[in-house]
């Protein structure tokens with residue numbers, strides 16, 4: 186029986202890639218993706234557990250989706266992702282209208298799950314599976330021109346605040362061959378850009394091959410214009426990786442390197458395994474070899490025990506490192522993690538909020554200075570979609586992954602075009618197109634002529 190399914194995705198890009206995996210499994214089984222929940226026979230919420238109160242938010246959202254079941258009792262409702270793994274069977278007890286719970290290692294079993302649900306069962310598939318790499322499975326991509334390709338799953342780092350090792354399990358890597366094959370297929374299907382995904386891509390390994398070796402193999406795929414990767418842990422960030430980025434025109438000069446704190450005391454309590462000094466040396470090495478490399482980071486404020494001096498150290502690190510962009514969060518206590526037991530050292534919420542605002546303010550001014558440098562330059566932009574605001578405007582990404590808005594027609598979506606940057610507002614660059622779309626893989630040559 187063909188069913189219409191709708192998947193709602195929360196959280197990081199790994200979850201977006203997992204939604205595409207589920208879509209691939211369901212498409213292969215003969216089912217059809219629909220854009221709205223009221224058109225669906227099967228509703229799936231792909232959840233994220235990284236922030237505080239994630240569980241309550243999921244319960245709230247599935248409660249809202251339950252109204253589709255109430256008006257059409259044949260509708261099935263499932264919960265996938267990290268909260269599914271975290272709560273497992275408890276979800277069936279807390280939300281009696283949920284039909285199935287499916288953890289991140291069980292998406293291949295969706296046809297079996299749906300068959301059992303059609304047979305009247307309520308089921309939970311939430312076991313870790315060390316051998317599930319989702320190889321030989323074609324994702325149903327949400328965008329043809331930008332492919333998110335998971336190269337590894339899980340994490341072995343066990344940072345003291347992070348729930349990921351408990352919801353996604355221990356680190357496991359795909360084979361280099363299977364990743365390259367998926368990249369080749371994506372390019373044949375129209376991808377201009379691929380982003381290699383993992384909780385810590387730098388620790389990727391397949392036999393004797395490490396992440397720079399994989400990156401080199403991916404960059405060699407013919408007609409692939411842009412390669413990106415995320416996320417990196419500073420512990421595994423090597424000179425070999427930097428040399429690999431520097432040595433390939435189609436590996437984008439943008440590194441996301443989460444620092445989390447500028448205080449060695451806090452970094453130790455977070456179990457991050459590096460110091461402020463060793464991190465700064467890595468940044469110096471990166472900027473020495475790739476002077477115009479964009480740099481972004483993640484920062485947590487209000488980690489238990491964070492003093493004013495610790496916070497000042499983070500402020501100082503941000504001031505000196507000058508990130509192009511930073512994702513700054515307030516610490517979220519999460520179940521299973523060692524940091525949740527640091528109850529005596531909780532930073533008052535108002536203090537954490539003030540620190541968050543202070544860092545955001547600093548980052549806004551640094552980010553604006555970088556955007557200002559772009560004004561008057563010509564940039565190649567991968568056109569992503571019609572802009573959310575403004576008729577006849579398109580939105581796309583620069584090499585440094587800044588958002589650019591410019592006038593154009595929707596036929597340009599998926600192309601790499603050259604645009605002249607005229608200004609910016611907030612975090613968005615404003616531009617005018619320059620000439621025709623660039624043929625795949627040739628835009629760098631054209632840009633060099635303009636820049637030279």
Ligand code: SF4
Nearest residue numbers: 340342343344347349
């Ligand atoms: S490296 Fe640390 S923060 Fe990142 S996923 Fe692993 S445990 Fe979580």
